[in-house]
Amino acid sequence: MKQYGVAKMKKIFLLLITVFLMGFVVSSFVRVEASTTVNYDIDGIFDTGGSWDGLSGTGTRGNTLSLDVSSKPAGHNFAFWIINGVVRKDLAVDHEYVFTSVNVLQAVFTPTGKVAAVFIDSNGRYLGVKYTEGGAVVDTGLTNTPAARPGFVVSSSSKWTSIEGSASISDVQENSVFVLTYEEAETPLGALTLSVTGGSSSVANPVPFNSLVTVTADVAPEGQVFAGWVENYVIVSYNPQYKFSALSSRTLTATYAESSSSQSIITMSFPLTTREGYETFIGQYELIPGQEIIEYGFIYHPTAVKTLTINSAGAVIAQSNNKQGVTNEFITSFPDGTYSSIRAYVYYKQGESNYYKYSALNITLGTLEQLDAPTNLQIGSSTELLTWTAVNNATDYRVYVGTEVYTVVGATQLNLKPLSLDGNKNYEVAVVAIGDGDTYSDSNMSTKSTYQRIRFVDLIISEYIEGAPGNRKAIEIYNGTGNTVNLSIYRLKVGANGVLFNTSATNGYGFANIDLLHGDSFVAYYDDSTLNDKLGPYGDVESTLINFNGDDAVGLFKNNILIDVFGTEGFDPGTGWTIDDIANATVDSVVIRKATILSPSTTWNSNDWTRLGAYVDGTSGSTTLGIHNVTLPITITIPEE
Numbered sequence: 001m002k003q004y005g006v007a008k009m010k011k012i013f014l015l016l017i018t019v020f021l022m023g024f025v026v027s028s029f030v031r032v033e034a035s036t037t038v039n040y041d042i043d044g045i046f047d048t049g050g051s052w053d054g055l056s057g058t059g060t061r062g063n064t065l066s067l068d069v070s071s072k073p074a075g076h077n078f079a080f081w082i083i084n085g086v087v088r089k090d091l092a093v094d095h096e097y098v099f100t101s102v103n104v105l106q107a108v109f110t111p112t113g114k115v116a117a118v119f120i121d122s123n124g125r126y127l128g129v130k131y132t133e134g135g136a137v138v139d140t141g142l143t144n145t146p147a148a149r150p151g152f153v154v155s156s157s158s159k160w161t162s163i164e165g166s167a168s169i170s171d172v173q174e175n176s177v178f179v180l181t182y183e184e185a186e187t188p189l190g191a192l193t194l195s196v197t198g199g200s201s202s203v204a205n206p207v208p209f210n211s212l213v214t215v216t217a218d219v220a221p222e223g224q225v226f227a228g229w230v231e232n233y234v235i236v237s238y239n240p241q242y243k244f245s246a247l248s249s250r251t252l253t254a255t256y257a258e259s260s261s262s263q264s265i266i267t268m269s270f271p272l273t274t275r276e277g278y279e280t281f282i283g284q285y286e287l288i289p290g291q292e293i294i295e296y297g298f299i300y301h302p303t304a305v306k307t308l309t310i311n312s313a314g315a316v317i318a319q320s321n322n323k324q325g326v327t328n329e330f331i332t333s334f335p336d337g338t339y340s341s342i343r344a345y346v347y348y349k350q351g352e353s354n355y356y357k358y359s360a361l362n363i364t365l366g367t368l369e370q371l372d373a374p375t376n377l378q379i380g381s382s383t384e385l386l387t388w389t390a391v392n393n394a395t396d397y398r399v400y401v402g403t404e405v406y407t408v409v410g411a412t413q414l415n416l417k418p419l420s421l422d423g424n425k426n427y428e429v430a431v432v433a434i435g436d437g438d439t440y441s442d443s444n445m446s447t448k449s450t451y452q453r454i455r456f457v458d459l460i461i462s463e464y465i466e467g468a469p470g471n472r473k474a475i476e477i478y479n480g481t482g483n484t485v486n487l488s489i490y491r492l493k494v495g496a497n498g499v500l501f502n503t504s505a506t507n508g509y510g511f512a513n514i515d516l517l518h519g520d521s522f523v524a525y526y527d528d529s530t531l532n533d534k535l536g537p538y539g540d541v542e543s544t545l546i547n548f549n550g551d552d553a554v555g556l557f558k559n560n561i562l563i564d565v566f567g568t569e570g571f572d573p574g575t576g577w578t579i580d581d582i583a584n585a586t587v588d589s590v591v592i593r594k595a596t597i598l599s600p601s602t603t604w605n606s607n608d609w610t611r612l613g614a615y616v617d618g619t620s621g622s623t624t625l626g627i628h629n630v631t632l633p634i635t636i637t638i639p640e641e
Helices: none
Strands: 029-033 037-045 055-060 064-066 076-083 086-088 096-098 104-111 115-120 126-132 152-154 160-162 176-180 182-184 194-197 199-201 212-217 225-231 234-237 241-245 250-257 265-268 278-286 291-301 316-320 329-335 341-350 353-358 385-387 396-401 404-408 413-415 426-434 449-452 460-467 472-478 490-495 521-527 553-558 561-566 589-593 609-614 634-636
Touching: 076 115, 086 115, 104 115, 104 126, 194 199, 194 212, 212 225, 212 250, 234 265, 265 341, 265 353, 278 291, 278 341, 291 329, 316 329, 404 413, 460 521, 460 553, 460 561
Parallel strands: 037 104, 115 176, 194 250
Antiparallel strands: 029 316, 037 055, 064 096, 076 086, 076 104, 115 126, 152 182, 160 176, 199 212, 212 241, 225 234, 225 250, 265 278, 278 329, 291 316, 291 341, 341 353, 385 413, 396 404, 396 426, 426 449, 449 634, 460 472, 460 589, 472 521, 490 553, 553 561, 589 609
16 A cells, blocks of 8 residues: 555656546646746647648746737638637637646637537547538547546447537537537446535535535634634635535545635645556645636656745646636546656736745655654643654654644744634644655654643632731632733622622722733732731732631622632631641641632632642742643544554
């Protein structure tokens, strides 16, 4: 079994070939060396009774040429253009032609008093032309006879189908185009499977080979928008109604985010084995409004190139000439041979500039030594630091976090905290070691880990200090919401000796207009020692309102509504609260919220807390103020085979 993309692979030789699939436009192509300057040829197609001199020359890829066929053969009229073998009746005689990598233009002329019957295959490829004064034509002697389709044969009952409305080739009264048609062979190709997460499919499993499929994303969750269809860590479409031809089994996942902006995209499949002795690649592109397609196809190279582009020395362009009009897919088959790198590309115009875009998949084959896959993938529960073991001879690393890809150079870690990730959502994380492209190829993907960035629904009380001697008190508030929170709408209230919290909006300690960043803590304290202030270095604000004993309850209010509590409101435990089976654990002590507690609660649960140690004149644990650790649930999954 051959493996592609990140494994050792045998070489494949790229030749000119066309594969034909039912109802799907398949590309044949012309190989050209990548260069800004391109050649062009303009020739005429007409009956043998006339003559017309063709034109040729050079141009610049992406620039335009004003076509002129004023020197048409005498006694003839222009009918339509054939561009790179594809009949284009939609183009005017004098249209502005945009130079691509391949520029073979043929102007079809009809003798005065006659009409043309042009014959093409189902991909639009020109097969030949016949002329008539009105009546029957014969299809003998046509050139460029197409190859057979996998699983199909030329139709025996209706070989030609007109796209012009003419009944048949037995009665041609106007310039017409006839398409070669096929019918299913006795043993058709099999069905496929489609897995869709976060959406639905227009075609049920098993999916018939070569059927047109539309997957529709579910309605986005509140506060989010559709962000793209993802397959193999790569976004394959920004359209919530993604259309494609079923030529292989696929797994698609709809993703959502707080915001999303569509962009142009080009994708390439892994090789398909739809035809014995060949490997078939499917390309597909999406452009956004304001972008105009110029050309599309594949680039290949005889040697292994780490990042293949149109400008890579020795790169060869396999320009495609046909695409599926509904899906913008194009397909080309390459016989088994010896190429080393291949990648899909799209070339488009936006404004006054032209741009290339390449598929994320850049298959590199050959005899390169494959790097080992990164191992020991870990994520720190409180630091959110992703780490892995270094791979010998790796130049850098490619890190996949959900649908995003990050490059890490000179290190074996990535800090996940600064990344714009949604809270309380699972992200699949994996790492690939990158080779130099000369001696070493990229590694296989590491074992995947499931990372969930937990986000609290609101602030919590994270630490409680009731110390000695004197009034040494502190309450720490922690922000784990994922957002910056303004404290002006929050208030601390004390229920001393079993009394209820006063519901007055002016009771207790009210925070100032202060922004508390995600992951930060805020410490309000009271230390009545003017000579030996032990809490000051760790506190943010001091107030005499932060005054309680070890048997008092403290509540955190938001907009005058209780959201979190330490102790039980309206209950006096006596000397202090019991924690971890330690009686009076809150007297002259430092008590912290356990790192596994990820949300506030209006019900006191002593199991959510732990006694860090005694607090006597600033000793035993006061330095935990201002820092609160959270343990995130991280699970490791078995790698895909």
